Amino acid sequence: MRRSGRLFIFLGIALALVAGLLAFVALTGGSDDTTSASADQVELREITVITAARDVVAHERLGEDDLQEEIVDASTVSSDVVTSRLEAIGLAYSDDLIPGQALIKTQLESPGLANRIEPGRRAFALPVDAASLIGGLVRDQDHLDIVFNTRISLLRINPSYPLEAPDNIELGEIKDPETDEDALLLPPYGGEPIGPTYPYPGEAGSRFRVSDMTEGDPSTKVILQNVRVLRVVVPGVSETGSATSEESFLVLDVSPQEAETLRFMVENGTYQVILRGLEDTEIVTTDGETYNQMVDDLGLPVPKTVRLPAAGAQ
Helix, strand or coil, X not given: CHHHHHHHHHHHHHHHHHXXXXXXXXXXXXXXHHHHHHHHHHHHCEEEEEEECCCECCCCECCHHHXXXXXXXXXXXXXXXXXXXXXXXXXXXXXXXXXXXXXXXXHEECCCHHHHCCCCCEEEEXXXXXXCCCCCXXXXXXXXXXXXXXXXXXXECCCCCCCCCCCCCCHHHCECCCCCXXXXXXXXXXXXXXXXCCCXXXXXXXXXXXXXXXXXXXXXXXXXXXXXXXXXXXXXXXXXXXXXXXXEEEEEEECHHXXXXXXXXXXXXEEEEEECCCCCCCCCCCCCEEHHHHHHHHCCCCCCCCCCCCCCCC
């Protein structure tokens, strides 16, 4: 019994040593995991956030120079803080920003239209139809030309001067006091005019007034070129959720003079928008178009009088 008891004692001591060794190994390995986890926690507490690099007015478009990156403790900033420049460039901020202020995603917004207008330029809303929208293919920042069409009537203005003559005198009896020759004579039919003549309205040396009349001659011309589209507005719901106008508009970036031209075009005649290519900025010279030019340059047929056959002819 004594030998068995000693054996059990030695066996218990050995098992205790093995258990202790295993515990030591386990604790040693656990120490490495704990150290790694602590390092991860330290790393997670530091994040990169986007802050303002200068004073920025509310609703002003944010550019790359307006933003900077800072590494901060994650516990000191909001969970929806902006962490990438790409999230903010091109957008605006709903409040004023001061240098070093972290940007919050929920306060980013689309920049106002006024932020896209350069000094000296104006935004003009041009009503357009589906044809001018090119079936809905016109987009913001596209460039276009505008063709204007109207009718023009030329009213003759002839110079005149007073003529004194007795009431009972015939035209043919009026004499030139210097030459004693007839001063007022009507030329025979088909003959050359007597005295000065005046060209037809529109020809060199003529005097006339231009008037837009329904019965006038049609005239078409490219009036404005390479106009930038600030925004396309179509019927529906805006970005803010409010209902838009029932009409479609192109908001154009123009000069004050071009704004006056556009207003005149809206009130007089019709117009058509034509889209330019992305890289095409050339300003071209066009002749415009009238019936006369189509006859002279394009060979447009002109109706002529015809003689009807005699009565009874087969």
